[in-house]
Amino acid sequence: MKRFTSLMMLVSLSSTSPALYAMSEHPQRFGRVMVDQLEARDSDEGRVMGWEVGAWYGGDINKLFFSSEGERLMSPEHDDERPATESAETRLAWSRAFAPFWDWQLGVRRDWQPDDPNRDWASIGLQGVAPYQFEMDANLFVGEDGLTELRVEAEYELMLTQKWVLSPSLEASVYGKEDEELRVGNGLTRLEAGLRLRYEIRREIAPYIGVHWEKRYGDTADLARASGEKTEQGMLVAGLRFWF
């Protein structure tokens, strides 16, 4: 798949050459790929694979940032459906540290829709760690035809032990303008919440279980109801978190 190709390119870039001098006349660049979620979701339509991947490459201040998230229906409940990617988005951004705990991000995003037109967006965002160690990611997306979306994500890591970590997360999406084709209304369109419990076999590898809940709101919910879809869904998830 295309996004995984670009992911692998990023990985190959991340190998670094060792310093000759024991001092950083030429600071090194590093890269990290974080597969934060790679999980099976037990949804009403059937077994869904969900993923959330983030990667960066660069120095302390400037980094190239890449992310991808989406869902793919693996084993449909209904016979008339085939396994297919339901939705996916990829982002590429220039990330610049401007404060001890905060980075600006300027970039582009593409939403891949199998049955509907793709959407391209420009993005400006803020990523970092808020007091009390909340990991924050807020982005304003500006798309074609005056579409705008504000998305705010927050995540927290609660250490139960040195290896068991409970991680609640919350994501909210607000549209500035209705996207009729994709059946998204304006205003608050969607809330997602998750609670995942992982066990770090080592820091880099952690299987997890958890729950994922999402609900559509306002016009978006009305549009969903009109086409016979549910507006709220909770599911059990199980997956693997890993990074390198």
Place this chain on the structure above:
Amino acid sequence: MEKNRFSLPRRRFVQGLALGTAGLGLGLAPRQLLARQGHTGAPELRGDTFHLTLGGADVNLTGKTRPATTINGGIPGPTLRWREGDTVTLKITNLLPETSSIHWHGLLLPYQMDGVPGLSFDGIKPGETFTYQFPVVQNGTYWYHSHSGFQEQTGLYGSIIIDPKTPYPHTVDREQVVLLSDWSDEDPQQLYATLKKLSHYYNFNERTVFDTLRDFRDKGVIQTLKDRHMWNSMRMSQSDLADVTGYTYTYLMNGQTPNGNWTCQFNPGERIKLRFINASAMTFFDIRIPGLDMTVVAMDGQPVTPVPFHEVRLGVAETLDVIVEPDAHQAYTLFAQSIDRSGYARGTLTPAPGLTAKVPEMDPPPLLGHTEMGMGAMHGESGHGGVQHGMAHDRGKMDGMDHSAMGHEHHGAKASTPPPPPFAVDNSNPDLPPRGSAIEHPPSEYGPGVDMRAMAPGDMLADPGIGLRDRPWKVLTYADMTTLGSTVDNPVDSLHADREIVLHLTGNMSRYMWSFNGIAFADAEPLELYHNERVRITLVNDTMMTHPIHLHGLWSDLELGNGKLLRKHTITVKPGEKLSYLVRADALGRWAYHCHLLYHMEAGMFREVRVVPAPHPNAAGEPPDDPHARHGGHH
């Protein structure tokens, strides 16, 4: 006392560490066994001409065979024994596939012989031999190590003993190098990358929900939330004592793992001099010998007034000579636990082969407190071993809380002392902005690379440091020692500074950025000193970590207050601490000046210090009134 038996605590420790790896201390490579010939764990080479070969070898310190870098095939390299007054010649052949170098740590020599690639010379290319030659103008315990890449982490280090022209004031029956180091099976480049990706990767002592619940029960909910508020709002970890820990490190004593149990045999009643050298890349060691008093006689190679003590925290790159006099027919454990209590190095002093002593349990890991946060040193702490905060610049701590009254930050203290020297100001060097006081933070400290600034840094020379404050025994501190022969009336060098340079130690733990004044080496200007000028360097630690700061080629005369000086080459600065030292810039050239934590240095906690001829030939030691008026220097 027990004979040849593994004690239970050590077994648990080994198993604890073995969670992520195969097991520790199980094997010794044949090369390691060979290296045990000679009493120090490394062979001793005497004379004035030496030939050392830098090469690669496979070692097995943990149960896994891993590549290492070696000097003459050993880790540590051979102990070099020189005589003060000789001119030594050292031919270094580099058989490694990459550029290498050897730096003679703490030695006064022409800067071209100092062994820092990029400053002293171009390094020693693969296959090449470089000849160092310099007169030996000092004596004592020193060490040498690679100054290239991360070779120091993988084994390129060894001891230097310089015998004095005139014999030491104390006679000993036996002497022994105790070289401490840290070994990782990981490729250090990988290790550094890991720290950049996830800085707390090696910290397995994070505060958990259960710690919070215990605090709720013990201290009450409100108090706990109050205590935690500061840390949470600053996004800091209270357990961040060491960046790299026993999770990946095996701590070595003279190249031996704890189970390898490096051993020194003695005859009861002997006076033994132990020359401790901390040759590790990242580890502060808390050293003690249960059941045995130690008396310090020298630090960083320089003799000091003898002081008896029981435990000492030895910073990376520091050396300490102590005398012990075991008179009973029993074994003693040399115990050196890491500052974060994630592991230890261990050896044995014994009157009979095979006789060992109990290995103490490690302490519970301490938690950082208000002192480390730079909120002002805590008062009323017990266990300072009788040492009083009776020094002149203690007031820095007292009025540090008062931000409106900071115009009197200078040391020197006595009423008769001349007015404080001016702060060095140089508009072309962002390290030297005009400032009202030493604890004022320069503008460069406000950026992504600096995650905290100490509000009230204070004098902590008499503070044993985190985890050692409540000891029922005497912990040696800088405040306890004075360079032998240095008195207020007749100090080793002038107590008066011509200029004062202030540097803040800065960093951002989560981004793993380290710097001086918020400026990493890549973005910094060299610090210029005029030949023969006497400069006061004041360091303020704005981080939560302890940093050993090393100035090459010139002595650092630590100001203990009341005219007392402690002559050193590496000075450990605790979190929340402000200290100062005097430097006589009596050696022209380009010198390295840096934090001796290897990965901090690599990240940019590094400066070039350039000693240049004074602008006016007759004004040696007296910089011009207007520092902007001078020419030359930077290029």
